[in-house]
Amino acid sequence: MSFNWSSVFAGRAARMGASEIRELLKVLEEPDVISFAGGIPDPDLFPIEAFKTAYNEALSTKDSAARALQYSVSEGTPELKRWIAHYMGSRAMPCGPENILITCGSQQGLEFLGRIMLSPGDRALVAWPTYLGALQAFNAYEPEYARLGVRDNAPANERPVEGEKAKFAYIVPDFDNPTGRTLSIDERHSVLERAKASGGAVIEDAAYTELRYEGEAMPSLLALDIQTQGSINQSRVIYCGTFSKTLSPGLRVGWIAASASLIDKLVLVKQASDLHSPTLNQMAVAAVAETNFTAQLDKIRNAYRIRRDAMLSALSxxxxxxxxxxxxxxxxxxxxxxxxxxxxxALLQRAVKREKVAFVPGQAFFADGSGQECMRLSFSLANPDEIEEGVLRLARAIPE
Ligand SMILES: Cc1ncc(COP(=O)(O)O)c(C=O)c1O
Structure with missing residues (x-):
């Protein structure tokens, strides 16, 4: 008889379930399936030549290669932190390298924040629905979830209770995963007020912020809070950024920008977790961001805008x-x-079996498993013809 692993698991392991999306990705390897499931960047848009140059350069001299292949500091390489601090400054979030921690993707940032803020039973305010990966990152620390109550049309009996304490409010303010929606300026202020009233921090997940296809950029929650508090060091907002959606998800380079006193604590978490993010990847990302960031943003925005338009048109x-x-x-x-x-x-099963089209059922994104009648469609990976065909197939899979 094989060993009973669950007999040695900690209580928190009970809340670690397989991700619906990961399970789904298995069927996507079958030929002819049109996938609207994974929200992953199109590899044809990766800045491959720029990365080739950057990796070559990082390894081209003895000194540079020695640095690239060596252990480095937990907070992240200075040139990447400098680039990020400058970029944040250009978006009305003035900060210095001491306000930045480099993480392995923003996912690691979310996990670290759960780790340092949540004890079992602590309350975390989240949108309803919200990013599944954030729920997974926080679940290990056994929080209770409550509705953030901004944007999610909460029924009256589920609206925030006056005086309710929470450790943090977590939100994706721009082009949310899974809803695609963007918070209005009033909603942004409401999130800040709600967090303040609950005595908690705000985790601003900016994973998609750079991917804007129309309209004016909105001020981030951190920028709004800096305006009233005076500086990032006085702010309750923790900004999680990433290069995954703009340059490459495979390199696993993201960052947390926050008050220096929080960053000091997070550096200790990073040290205990994996010592530091890969030095070579940080050097390459810094070089590519320096030379190619704006051009890359133009390229991906144009490509994804066309796909978004194709999907909206096909749906209608x-x-x-x-x-x-x-x-x-x-x-x-x-x-x-x-x-x-x-x-x-049930619709997903029919859609995959009969029509070979996939999406993610909405339930995966609700902390209480509701949202049966919803689905998330991603337009990032399919070309406009596939999107047209995929939506047609999806509509065919819907029972009369
Ligand atoms: C809202 C949101 N946050 C964070 C992440 C994690 O991204 P990464 O760890 O690659 O930065 C994702 C990935 O899909 C996401 O959708």
Whole structure:
């Protein structure tokens, strides 16, 4: 008989379930499946030549190679932190390298923040629905989730309770995963006020912020809080950024920007976790960001805008009555809501089996498992013809 692993697991392991998205990605390897499931960048848009040059340069001299291949400091390489601090400054979030920690993607940042803030039973305010990966990162620390109550049309009996304490409010303000929606300026102020009233911090997840296809950029929550508090060191907002959606997700380079006193603590968490993010990748990302960031943003925005337009147009032509969807100004996702009684999981099974089209059922993104009638469609990976065909197939899979 094989060893019973669950007999040695800690209590927190009970809340670690397999990700619905990861399970799904298995069927996507089959030929002819059109996938609107994973929200991943199109590899054809990676700045491959720029990275070739950057890696070559990092390894080209003895000194540089010795540095690139050696252990380095936990907080991140100075040139990458300098670039990020300058970039944050250009977006009305003045900060210095002491306000930045380099992480292995923003996912690691979320996990660290759960680790230092959540004890079992602590309250975390989240949007309803919210990014599944954040719930997974926080789940290990056994929080109780409550509705943030901004943007999610909470029924009256589930709205925030006056005086309710929480450790933090977590939100994706721009082109949210999964809904594609963007917070208005009033909603941004509401999140800050709500966090303040609950005595907690704000975790601002800016994973998609650079991917805007129309309209004016909105001020970040951190920028708004700096305006009233005076500086990042006085702010309760923790900004999680990433190069995954702009340059490359595979290199696993992201960052946390926050008050220096919080960063000091997070550096200790980083040290204990993995010592530091790969030095060579940080050097390459700093070099590519320095030379190619703006051109790369232009390139990906143009490509994804066309796909978003193709998806919205296909949805309006093919979806049956009773369905509605978000109209994202950026990002990678459209959120579709079906009529009452629709079951997203059952529809996915039909859609994959009969029509070879995949999406993520909405339930995965709700902390309480609700949202049966919703689905998340990603337009980042399919070309406009595939999007047209995929939406047509999806509409065919919907029962009368
Ligand atoms: C909202 C959001 N936050 C964070 C992440 C994590 O990205 P990464 O760790 O690659 O920066 C993702 C990835 O899909 C995401 O959608």
């Amino acid at each position: 032509r093919h979806m049956p009555k009773g369905f509605s969807w978000s109209r994202p100004e950026g990002g990678m996702f459209v959120w579709v809501e079906g009529p009452r009684g629709m079951n997203g999981r």
